[in-house]
Amino acid sequence: xxxxxxxxxxxxxxxxxxxxxxxxxxxxxxxxxxxxxxxxxxxxxxxxxxxxxxxxxxxxxxxxxxxxxxxxxxxxxxxxxxxxxxxxxxxxxxxxxxxxxxxxxxxxxxxxxxxxxxxxxxxxxxxxxxxxxxxxxxxxxxxxxxxxxxxxxxxxxxxxxxxxxxxxxxxxxxxxxxxxxxxxxxxxxxxxxxxxxxxxxxxxxxxxxxxxxxxxxxxxxxxxxxxxxxxxxxxxxxxxxxxxxxxxxxxxxxxxxxxxxxxxxxxxxxxxxxxxxxxxxxxxxxxxxxxxxxxxxxxxxxxxxxxxxxxxxxxxxxxxxxxxxxxxxxxxxxxxxxxxxxxxxxxxxxxxxxxxxxxxxxxxxxxxxxxxxxxxxxxxxxxxxxxxxxxxxxxxxxxxxxxxxxxxxxxxxx
Numbered sequence: 001x002x003x004x005x006x007x008x009x010x011x012x013x014x015x016x017x018x019x020x021x022x023x024x025x026x027x028x029x030x031x032x033x034x035x036x037x038x039x040x041x042x043x044x045x046x047x048x049x050x051x052x053x054x055x056x057x058x059x060x061x062x063x064x065x066x067x068x069x070x071x072x073x074x075x076x077x078x079x080x081x082x083x084x085x086x087x088x089x090x091x092x093x094x095x096x097x098x099x100x101x102x103x104x105x106x107x108x109x110x111x112x113x114x115x116x117x118x119x120x121x122x123x124x125x126x127x128x129x130x131x132x133x134x135x136x137x138x139x140x141x142x143x144x145x146x147x148x149x150x151x152x153x154x155x156x157x158x159x160x161x162x163x164x165x166x167x168x169x170x171x172x173x174x175x176x177x178x179x180x181x182x183x184x185x186x187x188x189x190x191x192x193x194x195x196x197x198x199x200x201x202x203x204x205x206x207x208x209x210x211x212x213x214x215x216x217x218x219x220x221x222x223x224x225x226x227x228x229x230x231x232x233x234x235x236x237x238x239x240x241x242x243x244x245x246x247x248x249x250x251x252x253x254x255x256x257x258x259x260x261x262x263x264x265x266x267x268x269x270x271x272x273x274x275x276x277x278x279x280x281x282x283x284x285x286x287x288x289x290x291x292x293x294x295x296x297x298x299x300x301x302x303x304x305x306x307x308x309x310x311x312x313x314x315x316x317x318x319x320x321x322x323x324x325x326x327x328x329x330x331x332x333x334x335x336x337x338x339x340x341x342x343x344x345x346x347x348x349x350x351x352x353x354x355x356x357x358x359x360x361x362x363x364x365x366x367x368x369x370x371x372x373x374x375x376x377x378x379x380x381x382x383x384x385x386x387x388x389x390x391x392x393x394x395x396x397x398x399x400x401x402x403x404x405x406x407x408x409x410x411x412x413x414x
Contacts, residue, residue, distance in 0.1 A: 031070035032321070032328050035092035035122075036310075037078050037085065037103025043208055044080035044232040047105050047306045050261045051127065053299050054310035055102060058318075061294070067321035069328065078104050080232075082112035089113045093120050099328050102127055102313045105306070106231070107151060108179040110134065110144075117143050123335055125316060127309035130358055132183055132388070132403050137356045145338045146358050147313050147351060148278050148305070149388060151180050152187025152403055154255055155229075156390040157363040157383045158276035159191035162252055165381070168192075168224035171252070172201035174215060174238070175229030177405070181207075184229045184254040186403035189410075191390060198412035199227075204405065207234070212241040220414065225250040228257055235262050243269035250274065258368050260304035263375050270375055273368045279305040279348050280364035280379045291347040308347045315346045358388045 036055060039048030055073070064071050074096045076088035085104050092098045101117075101124045104110055110126055114134050117124045118141040130146035162168045171192065175181035181204070189199045200223060203215050216238075219226060226249050230238050235257045242251065255277035256262070258270050281292055281302060291311065295303040303311075320337035321328060328334050343351045351361045365381035389397045401407045 029069070031072040032066060032100070033096060033098040034071055034073045034317075035089070035096065035098035035101035035103070036073055036075050037088060037092075037101060037105070037109070038075055039080045039105045040077040042079045042081065042232075043234065044105055046233055046261055047128075047231070047256070048077070048080075050301075050304060050306035051103070051105060051310045053295060053301070054127075054303070054307040054312075055314050057291075057294055057298055057307075058311050058314040060298075062318070066318045067324075067326040069321065069326045074098055076103075078109055080106055080109065082108050085109040086112050086116060089116060093122050098122065100125065100317060100334075102310060102317070104128075106178070106180055107183065111179065114141070114144065117141065121331065123331075123338055125313045125338070127313035128306065130388075137358070137398070139356065142335055142339065142357070144357060145316070145353065147316050147343075148309050149359050149361060149363075149386070150187070151183035151254070152190075153386060153388050153390075154276035154278060154363045155184045155187035156191045157365060157386060158252055158274065159188040159197075160195060160383075160390075161274070161276070161365050161381060162188075162225065163192050163195035163197045168197060170198050170200050170223045171225050171227050172203075172220050172223045172249075173199055173227045173229075174203040174205065174219075175227075175254075176207045176231055176234060177204040178207050180231060180254075181229045182405045183403045185227065186407060187390075188227055188229075188252070190403075190408050193408070193412070199410060200412055200414045202410055202413065207232075209234070212238045213245070216241045216245045216247065219247060219249075221247075221249070223249060225252055227252045229254040231256040233262065235259075236265055239266065239269040239273070255279075255305050258366075258377060259306065260302045260377065261306055263304075263368070263377065264301065266375060270368045271370065274365070275368075275377065276363055276365050277305050277377075278359075278361055278363065279308040280366060280382075281377060282379050283347070283349065283364070285347075285349070287345050288347040288349075303347075312343070312346050312348050312351070316341050316343060316351075319343060354387055356388070360385055360387050362386065 078085040175185045253275040323337035363383045366377040
């Protein structure tokens with residue numbers, strides 16, 4: 001070999017060797033420390049167990065590795081309480097030095113930690129419903145990424161279905177008296193009334209209400225249907241009370257009313273219930289079939305949206321890690337990568353983020369049926385590429401009063 005060729009080859013070999021050493025150093029470096037906000041105690045604990053199933057399955061499938069980096073997970077029980085959620089997040093960041101957090105379960109928990117996440121600059125990937133007006137929505141924080149939509153997002157689609165597909169005109173509402181309950185009911189009301197319907201009654205039981213009989217007994221009977229927005233174990237108690245009182249009006253519900261995690265404990269009281277969700281167990285796609293079969297094999301349960309949500313949040317993080325070649329230490333690059341993910345695989349279907357960090361995704365309208373002796377949610381309609389704004393103008397939607405207990409105004413109460 002001539003000296004000239006040798007002069008060209010030797011530096012190239014050293015460059016390649018250095019690159020391999022660099023990659024090896026990253027692969028052998030510290031693990032990605034992943035904080036995970038779950039709920040193991042309190043009325044929302046049923047959802048917390050399902051959340052853990054989702055992330056644990058993905059990590060097992062990946063041998064606890066994302067993009068060549070070891071993943072070490074730290075679980076924290078928030079008890080579904082905003083104050084405890086903030087304390088647990090501080091522990092994860094300041095004591096455990098986590099690099100990314102997945103969670104929490106409830107919308108009001110996410111709002112409680114919004115400012116702290118911005119101050120600490122640790123990315124948060126939320127796997128359940130997003131608050132309508134958080135710092136990400138106000139374009140004040142890039143550190144929160146939502147892989148599931150707002151509480152109102154599926155309810156927009158369900159309100160539209162009730163009004164336009166079923167032709168209902170009068171509906172009574174009942175929902176848990178906290179942020180998730182408020183925003184879901186508001187989304188349903190907004191679209192239902194804009195399509196000619198009327199919400200004629202609203203009831204707000206406390207999240208920890210001991211009994212629903214006194215509320216069910218107040219329902220007007222001259223309505224076409226009832227909207228019910230409950231979470232945790234409350235759907236089971238509500239639907240049983242509804243059946244015990246002999247009411248026959250159809251029931252429409254938020255994603256958690258008859259989610260698979262609670263549906264398994266129900267009986268005939270759930271038959272015929274309509275709901276809308278970001279996830280459908282019966283979605284006919286290879287990725288989803290594999291996911292459902294894996295959860296059933298591993299945990300002996302059928303997955304619902306809590307389980308699909310954390311599995312998808314993990315997929316989202318994995319894609320961002322691939323984009324930065326495992327170098328999560330470059331926080332700015334990781335945050336940008338989290339926002340740039342376009343997920344085209346996984347159980348939920350295609351997902352991307354809008355400019356406010358909220359997902360654009362499919363919404364599935366479902367109805368509870370009994371098949372082969374089991375209660376199941378059967379998808380009866382799919383609304384594709386749904387944004388947080390439904391069909392409304394984004395600027396006008398953002399400028400309008402934020403969804404809440406009294407927004408939209410109840411113009412037709414009787």
